[in-house]
Amino acid sequence: MEHYYQPEIECASREEILELQNERLVKQVKHVYDNVPYYRKKMEEAGVTPEDVRSVDDLHKLPFLTKDDLREAYPYGLVAVPLEDCVRIQSTSGTTGRRVVAFYTQHDIDLWDECCARAIMAAGGTKEDVVHVSYGYGLFTGGPGLNGGSHKVGSLTLPMSSGNTDRQIQFMCDLGSTILCCTPSYAAYLGETINEKGLKDKIKLKAGIFGAEAWTEEMRRDIEKSLGIKAYDIYGLTEISGPGVSFECSEQTGMHINEDHFIAEIINPKTGEVLPEGEKGELVFTSITKEAFPLLRYRTRDICVLTREKCSCGRTHVKMTKPMGRSDDMLIIKGVNVFPSQIETVLLNKGYAANYQIIVDRVNNSDTLEVQVEMTPEMFSDSVSEVSKKEKELVDALKSMLGIYAKVRLVAPKSITRSEGKAVRIIDKRNLYQ
């Protein structure tokens, strides 16, 4: 039986949803225009006034927001309410400029929690469930999002956070966790460990909600088998709220976007032109209910396809495919956003050549990152401890820039291929986007 958190909205007719969207969009554009000078300027430059946006059909008139805008407006430039009305921030990893800091009013958090509650119920969750949240808590949206969603559903929530696998498994066994929320790679690791310990018949998991990184259908089957569950995908981004922007239902043919809160468009990433339904392009979101951090036409850089085909689950909201790639060079490694330019900055700061290569792989369902750097005469020494010391300094600097461990591999000079034109800096062996 399909469970819904808000069936009246989740299964509303297209007309009802459109009506909601039109009304909310008009209100939101005015709210942003009046309270966010940064976006107001963009609108003025584009020659658009709030009066020009009377319905979703007019959305295309509005200028896009990109990560560059977020950087330029950091930290308060896109906040649309007085700070005293904000109750929380969440943030992505990365240093200033790349780090996204999003603000929330209590109302924003309530709506975000509701989105996550829809995802949990779509995965079969009810108030009788024990929801085991192993996403990180803190600045990362994963933990707080699913935690809040689970509260809304009324499930018993286990705010485990990430790490300490032995304790995770012990709680799972002792408290009978039924729904697991974490990254797919951690789910795979948990599955492996549980099987190694012979505890599979001690756990009561029935479903998992996994997101924050790309995963394949093959990985889904692996996880489902090793944990004996049904695995659901969830999508989101801090800029827009966090997990729960869209989520999978029982049909598992895409993720329903919560259209009463977010209007989705697909654009041609090169021209910005809006593409018709069914075409592959860059996903763009407009938040129509957020108060504190309402982004209009935010370019996610995720490439996917939208479909309005009728879904057997009964939900009517548009579905998006899993992201099929990126329109920029961002990598998601262990759920963390990594830009090659961040790595380049560290290398140059530390006196290495900008000729480098990034090797990303997935070993035993866990991402690995290796940065290959060419040895320079300045870095070289006859002493292993000296060279290792410099290598470690680089590892530490990368860790503080990226937030994750990167293995550094020093290679011979000129051994990294110099390509003509655009250098091939990234070798992603994971084949996540098939």
Added chain:
Amino acid sequence: MTVQQISVFLENRPGGLAEFTRVLSENNIDMRAMCIAETPDFGILRIIVDDVYNTVCTMKEAGYICSVTKVLAVEIPDKPGSLLHTLTVLGESDINLEYSYAFTTRKKDVAYMILRVNDNERATEVLTEHGIKLVDQEEISRL
């Protein structure tokens, strides 16, 4: 009194050392001594040669990263206990030994130890004081 050691960066992969020694061979470079310090990813090859300048030029031309370091070369009797004596002198003088390696030649019935220490001057002083013979670059080249 020191001798010059050439250190070369080598990736830790099959054939890496062979390629390097081919360059030496093609340029008629004779190694007196060699030692490799390895890590999982790379190695540092240290060599003592007869013609340092020529070797360094050849290495650089072949695209290797190398550096020249002053190290000590001591001549010790090729019999048990003689290394102990040298190391005891260094240890008692609080001189730290980072690495060392040994070689022998056909011409003399002695062994040579290459010593990389933290203070060449002081080490030269105490070793000489204790009657331990140090070898200079010229002598190495003649060996």
